[in-house]
Amino acid sequence: MTETSRRTSIGAQRNLQSRDAILDAATAIITEAGLAGFSIEAVARRARAGKPTIYRWWPSKGALLLAIYELQKPDLRMPDTGKLEEDIFLFLKGLINHWRNSPAGAIYRSIVAEAQSNPDSALAIGNYMTDRYEWIGAILKHHQQRGDLADWIDTDIAGEQIASFAVARLIMDRLERPDEDLRQAARQFAKGLRTQ
Amino acid sequence: MTETSRRTSIGAQRNLQSRDAILDAATAIITEAGLAGFSIEAVARRARAGKPTIYRWWPSKGALLLAIYELQKPDLRMPDTGKLEEDIFLFLKGLINHWRNSPAGAIYRSIVAEAQSNPDSALAIGNYMTDRYEWIGAILKHHQQRGDLADWIDTDIAGEQIASFAVARLIMDRLERPDEDLRQAARQFAKGLRTQ
Numbered sequence: 549m550t551e552t553s554r555r556t557s558i559g560a561q562r563n564l565q566s567r568d569a570i571l572d573a574a575t576a577i578i579t580e581a582g583l584a585g586f587s588i589e590a591v592a593r594r595a596r597a598g599k600p601t602i603y604r605w606w607p608s609k610g611a612l613l614l615a616i617y618e619l620q621k622p623d624l625r626m627p628d629t630g631k632l633e634e635d636i637f638l639f640l641k642g643l644i645n646h647w648r649n650s651p652a653g654a655i656y657r658s659i660v661a662e663a664q665s666n667p668d669s670a671l672a673i674g675n676y677m678t679d680r681y682e683w684i685g686a687i688l689k690h691h692q693q694r695g696d697l698a699d700w701i702d703t704d705i706a707g708e709q710i711a712s713f714a715v716a717r718l719i720m721d722r723l724e725r726p727d728e729d730l731r732q733a734a735r736q737f738a739k740g741l742r743t744q
Numbered sequence: 745m746t747e748t749s750r751r752t753s754i755g756a757q758r759n760l761q762s763r764d765a766i767l768d769a770a771t772a773i774i775t776e777a778g779l780a781g782f783s784i785e786a787v788a789r790r791a792r793a794g795k796p797t798i799y800r801w802w803p804s805k806g807a808l809l810l811a812i813y814e815l816q817k818p819d820l821r822m823p824d825t826g827k828l829e830e831d832i833f834l835f836l837k838g839l840i841n842h843w844r845n846s847p848a849g850a851i852y853r854s855i856v857a858e859a860q861s862n863p864d865s866a867l868a869i870g871n872y873m874t875d876r877y878e879w880i881g882a883i884l885k886h887h888q889q890r891g892d893l894a895d896w897i898d899t900d901i902a903g904e905q906i907a908s909f910a911v912a913r914l915i916m917d918r919l920e921r922p923d924e925d926l927r928q929a930a931r932q933f934a935k936g937l938r939t940q
Binding site: 582583584632633657658660661662663664665667670671673674677688695696697698699700701702705706708709711712713715716717719720721722729732733735736737738739740741742743744 | 778779780828829832853854856857858859860861863866867869870873884891892893894895896897898901902904905907908909911912913915916917918925928929931932933934935936937938939940
């Protein structure tokens with residue numbers, strides 16, 4: 549190993565440590581103090597990092613909050629049971645339970661609040677959600693290939709319809725409503741509202 | 745007219761004047777200063793009213809903001825053309841244009857932001873949205889009576905699906921996306937995602 553590459557490697561390792569320290573500090577602050585106590589300055593102080601270091605990786609409060617949010621969901625998948633209606637139901641139920649039973653719901657709500665007055669954070673959550681809609685859409689494409697999702701469906705828009713239902717439940721504080729609602733919504737998404 | 749009834753009537757009139765002054769002041773403040781500058785105290789000062797007077801009518805910041813929001817939409821109806829898919833499309837387009845072209849969008853975004861950390865405001869917007877879902881649902885019931893909306897549909901949940909799509913567009917700052925998206929979403933809501 550040359551002197552240069554060793555130095556780079558130590559630098560890279562320090563960077564990773566610093567990144568982790570920032571994410572840990574940000575998670576602790578948002579959990580303990582909520583959005584009102586959350587600022588890049590407070591995170592920098594707690595992580596013993598410089599504000600420019602934080603901004604280098606996350607250009608807005610919203611972007612940093614989304615990074616923490618992502619860390620909260622190690623194992624959330626779009627189900628792929630092969631039955632369209634069931635997959636939509638399981639996805640809605642899984643996401644809503646995740647929001648109810650982990651700090652993820654509160655963190656996501658903070659991101660939404662922040663994004664309503666901070667254009668950089670609005671851009672961050674808008675881009676993030678576009679990715680999520682496409683991610684749901686990719687699973688729906690499997691159904692399209694199997695022939696149980698209609699050919700003319702725009703799978704990204706379908707992803708947006710399904711995710712928007714869950715997001716609205718979260719931000720309107722309606723997560724506690726019965727699972728039967730989610731089953732009915734899944735059926736209505738799959739079969740459509742009109743008389744066949 | 746007795747002395748008592750005259751006094752009551754003057755009192756009632758003063759109440760209405762005071763109510764209007766409060767709503768005007770609240771509208772001016774949220775439009776000029778946004779949520780960061782909006783407080784019951786600031787509204788009271790500008791309207792020359794007491795804070796208890798405001799709280800008597802609107803128990804939370806969210807409730808007062810919802811009252812202003814409602815004043816912004818004098819003529820927004822759920823369309824009833826008789827064609828289900830077209831009605832859903834026109835509703836989505838009308839609501840999104842209304843949010844884009846009046847202060848209503850910014851005010852609604854402030855209410856959402858406020859509701860993420862203030863439980864009283866969360867309750868206010870949750871109740872308000874439940875009413876809106878039922879209001880859309882009532883129009884969908886006409887379609888059910890005519891036979892073009894399936895019998896097994898829960899019209900309130902259908903209202904929630906449609907409204908949630910629009911609300912998510914607003915809060916993710918995606919109102920500028922093309923109308924074609926809304927037409928596609930309306931078709932997918934009406935016909936369903938699955939192969940018929």
